[in-house]
Amino acid sequence: MAFFFEAVCAVRSLFSSDGELDFNYNTDGYEGDGGEDGKSQDGSETLPFIDESPTMSPQLCAPQGPDGETVLPTPLLAGGDIEKGMEMKRLVLSGFLASEEIYINQLEALLLPMRPLKATATTSQPVLTIQQVETIFYKIQDIFQIHKEFYDALLPSIQQWDEKVTVGHLFQKLASQLGVYKAFVDNYKVALETAEKCSQANSQFQKISENLKVKGPKDSKDCTTTSSMEALLYKPIDRVTRSTLVLHDLLKHTPKDHPDFPLLQDALRISQNFLSSINEEIDPRRTAVTTPKGEARQLVKDGFLVEVSESSRKLRHVFLFTDLLLCAKMKKTAVGRHQQYECKWYIPLADLTFQTLDDSDACPSIQVLPEHEIEEMKIKISVLKNEIQKEKKAPKGQSRVERLRKKMNEQESWLLLHSPTIPFRIHNKHGKCYLFLLSSDYERSEWRESIQKLQKKDLQSCMLSSVELQVLTSSCFKLRTVHNIPVTGNKDDEETPGLYGFLHVIVHSAKGFKQSANLYCTLEVDSFGYFVSKAKTRVFRDTTEPQWNEEFEIELEGSQYLRILCYEKCYDKSMLNKDDNEIVDKIMGKGQVQLDPQTVQSKNWHMDVIEMNGIKVEFSMKFTSRDLSLKRTPSKKQSGVFGVKINVVTKRERSKVPYIVRQCIEEVEKRGIDEVGIYRISGVATDIQALKSAFDTNTKDILVMLSDMDINAIAGTLKLYFRELPEPLLTDRLYPAFMEGIALSDPAAKENCMMHLLRSLPEPNIMTFLTLLEHLKRVAEKEPINKMSLHNLATVFGPTLLRPSESESTKGQHITSASDIWSHDVMAQVQVLLYYLQHPPISYAELKRNTLYFSTDV
Numbered sequence: 001m002a003f004f005f006e007a008v009c010a011v012r013s014l015f016s017s018d019g020e021l022d023f024n025y026n027t028d029g030y031e032g033d034g035g036e037d038g039k040s041q042d043g044s045e046t047l048p049f050i051d052e053s054p055t056m057s058p059q060l061c062a063p064q065g066p067d068g069e070t071v072l073p074t075p076l077l078a079g080g081d082i083e084k085g086m087e088m089k090r091l092v093l094s095g096f097l098a099s100e101e102i103y104i105n106q107l108e109a110l111l112l113p114m115r116p117l118k119a120t121a122t123t124s125q126p127v128l129t130i131q132q133v134e135t136i137f138y139k140i141q142d143i144f145q146i147h148k149e150f151y152d153a154l155l156p157s158i159q160q161w162d163e164k165v166t167v168g169h170l171f172q173k174l175a176s177q178l179g180v181y182k183a184f185v186d187n188y189k190v191a192l193e194t195a196e197k198c199s200q201a202n203s204q205f206q207k208i209s210e211n212l213k214v215k216g217p218k219d220s221k222d223c224t225t226t227s228s229m230e231a232l233l234y235k236p237i238d239r240v241t242r243s244t245l246v247l248h249d250l251l252k253h254t255p256k257d258h259p260d261f262p263l264l265q266d267a268l269r270i271s272q273n274f275l276s277s278i279n280e281e282i283d284p285r286r287t288a289v290t291t292p293k294g295e296a297r298q299l300v301k302d303g304f305l306v307e308v309s310e311s312s313r314k315l316r317h318v319f320l321f322t323d324l325l326l327c328a329k330m331k332k333t334a335v336g337r338h339q340q341y342e343c344k345w346y347i348p349l350a351d352l353t354f355q356t357l358d359d360s361d362a363c364p365s366i367q368v369l370p371e372h373e374i375e376e377m378k379i380k381i382s383v384l385k386n387e388i389q390k391e392k393k394a395p396k397g398q399s400r401v402e403r404l405r406k407k408m409n410e411q412e413s414w415l416l417l418h419s420p421t422i423p424f425r426i427h428n429k430h431g432k433c434y435l436f437l438l439s440s441d442y443e444r445s446e447w448r449e450s451i452q453k454l455q456k457k458d459l460q461s462c463m464l465s466s467v468e469l470q471v472l473t474s475s476c477f478k479l480r481t482v483h484n485i486p487v488t489g490n491k492d493d494e495e496t497p498g499l500y501g502f503l504h505v506i507v508h509s510a511k512g513f514k515q516s517a518n519l520y521c522t523l524e525v526d527s528f529g530y531f532v533s534k535a536k537t538r539v540f541r542d543t544t545e546p547q548w549n550e551e552f553e554i555e556l557e558g559s560q561y562l563r564i565l566c567y568e569k570c571y572d573k574s575m576l577n578k579d580d581n582e583i584v585d586k587i588m589g590k591g592q593v594q595l596d597p598q599t600v601q602s603k604n605w606h607m608d609v610i611e612m613n614g615i616k617v618e619f620s621m622k623f624t625s626r627d628l629s630l631k632r633t634p635s636k637k638q639s640g641v642f643g644v645k646i647n648v649v650t651k652r653e654r655s656k657v658p659y660i661v662r663q664c665i666e667e668v669e670k671r672g673i674d675e676v677g678i679y680r681i682s683g684v685a686t687d688i689q690a691l692k693s694a695f696d697t698n699t700k701d702i703l704v705m706l707s708d709m710d711i712n713a714i715a716g717t718l719k720l721y722f723r724e725l726p727e728p729l730l731t732d733r734l735y736p737a738f739m740e741g742i743a744l745s746d747p748a749a750k751e752n753c754m755m756h757l758l759r760s761l762p763e764p765n766i767m768t769f770l771t772l773l774e775h776l777k778r779v780a781e782k783e784p785i786n787k788m789s790l791h792n793l794a795t796v797f798g799p800t801l802l803r804p805s806e807s808e809s810t811k812g813q814h815i816t817s818a819s820d821i822w823s824h825d826v827m828a829q830v831q832v833l834l835y836y837l838q839h840p841p842i843s844y845a846e847l848k849r850n851t852l853y854f855s856t857d858v
Helices: 002-008 081-120 130-136 140-159 168-176 178-201 203-210 229-252 260-280 357-362 371-393 398-418 441-455 466-479 646-653 659-671 685-696 702-708 711-723 735-742 747-759 763-781 790-802 818-823 826-838 844-849
Strands: 212-215 224-227 299-309 312-321 324-331 340-348 422-427 433-438 499-511 517-527 530-536 540-543 547-559 561-568 586-594 606-612 615-625
Touching: 081 130, 081 140, 081 203, 081 212, 081 229, 130 178, 140 168, 140 178, 168 229, 168 260, 178 203, 178 229, 178 260, 178 466, 203 212, 203 229, 212 229, 229 260, 299 398, 299 441, 299 466, 312 398, 312 433, 312 441, 312 466, 324 466, 340 466, 371 398, 371 790, 371 826, 422 441, 433 441, 441 561, 441 586, 499 517, 499 561, 499 685, 530 547, 547 685, 561 606, 561 615, 586 606, 586 615, 646 763, 659 702, 659 711, 659 763, 685 702, 685 711, 711 790, 735 747, 735 826, 747 763, 747 826, 747 844, 763 790, 763 826, 763 844, 790 826
Parallel strands: none
Antiparallel strands: 212 224, 299 312, 299 433, 312 324, 324 340, 422 433, 499 547, 499 615, 517 530, 517 540, 517 547, 517 561, 561 586, 606 615
16 A cells, blocks of 8 residues: 555645645646546546655655644635635636546446446356455445535535535535545555456456446547546545645635635645555655665656657657666647656666667667758748747737647757757667667767766666556656757747857866866757757867867857867777767766856857866857848958958959959868868857958968868858858849749749849859859768768858848848848748759850840849
């Protein structure tokens, strides 16, 4: 009895951390609607809930005052609130009455097979013995009778409701009959064990116990649902807790001078004393399911991870307990029902090992989607966000908002499922491999460290019975700390949308290392619900106090956090994994800071320190909003190249393509074409600024600087040059025509239009564009090595080459948010560049010689 009931009386199911009662009120009632697996509407489980919070006593006790007296809730009513309070009281009672009807139907479903089973027990072919029947169905008839009488007495009061109606005496009587529940609880464990043994021994009883028919509520369209005997036997245990919650609700909404108040107080006192008396009989060290050593099993960590199962990606909720790892999936539920979990597998931590390089072949292979599909989905989501904001302001836009939200939720869920690529492999004692994919080495490190910390204890292997496994899986619903997948649809409208723009970060130094190592840092920011690596410092060799002092410009897409990870570089080639996504460098420390808009949006640098495992990394940051960073600002000095019209630069240089473009392309093709993420990974901002200054002043040592500079800084300089042009390379004048041309459906018409637009550009613009085009195609030829496809490169360069200095489509419009600006026309800009990248080679001579079929004046 104690083995199971302590779970039911868990503190967490009744009390919040501050000692006040904590419950979820809803007018639909406190209990279920007779679902097929016995789950209640408010999420209560089919089997006892386990309280394993390390900060809470497993004993259930009411909040107490300084004198040790139980503190009962006081009404929240005053003056004009009384009428509202009585209405709330009626709603509470109506909900509870509805759940009583369901509860009575569940008890009736249990009693239905009891009578024929008892009748056959005395025949020559009994299904069960009399003793087995009486053990399994012990006190069910009495409990049914108590609640039937309570329901019949309460129903007229609700139907003829007014402020003078009293119900306290009914709850007082109900509480006074809790002795019957005490007897039921004492027998509960034996009843379950008997039912399980009888099911194993008798197929006829097994069939009966797995398919009990529960009548639905009177106004329900579904006449009956199916439930198991095991699930229904739990219902009386859960009911005491539910009744106690209702009594607290009723007292909060009942005036002190109402006749019900003292009666409800008395009923609550009786209920709490009953629960306390049960707990006094229980060894406080025991919980509903203990570890093999008899210790309380506690939830240490949980979260949503993508599992590769049967060659496809599945979203799982993974729970790390003190002695085992459990992988669950969210079950599909009918509309209006709450979420439920189903255990897919579990591994005792004593049997869990991490991947060794030799057995990597035994694991499922990782299929990675082309990055352009991920980028395209991001753009679609951003466009939807933009549309939702516009519809919210429209007079009759609310109905469309819900449709757009649903569509965006689907696309964000798709993104969360398909974007992770970093493998996290674990094995059980039989060598079976389970593969998860994560978006960041940060998460993988956290999971691995949490498991390894627990494995340092003297763990024993365990095998859960089916009942214990169901108990544990059921408890996950209430124990979980991560409730929703991180998509916009699960966030309140008032929540901060994050920052859009550019975050400038200087990684200064680190200290706290115990021995010399080759050290570097990576920077990550969150975007669309997951984290993305954005920058990496150079490796500082053989030191305990690296001094990087490197600045990075990181693009933010609704970001709220910055992460810094510190690694020790592995130069041992034999350690390299066959899997490109496997990071073999050792994480020395990791940490994250929230990007507070008020702090980072000031014009001054904000200095901060991240502490990680005894290591301190010092860094500074400042932020430029996207509405400012998108503006093309002409340079006041026409002697340089940045911010100066391209025809001015080429005329001064007497060249067809600016020198800066030719030199950066040459250097990237010489030593950066094999670099993973070239043009996507940020270069050090100070290096980029140094190169910018050198090109602007026409420094004689520019070639030497280029040969010595980190290749990502050179790639970043080229991007910056195009971004800072006073007008885009493809010109403001032709921008609307490019947008119209890329939207044409007929391939011949599109070809005609796009080629005509290209030849309509000024000569320096055409020559520079064609030079860049051929370079990007050569970069994409190395995609297997550098991971940069034509789609990826179009995503990086499209907005830079096309974004107008003042968008024709936004003239006279007021764009209210940075995310609107970010999403505006981005997809079309990417598609324009992609069209030319996928087109057969275009020569300047051929372009000029071609007959012009497209006659519309642009």
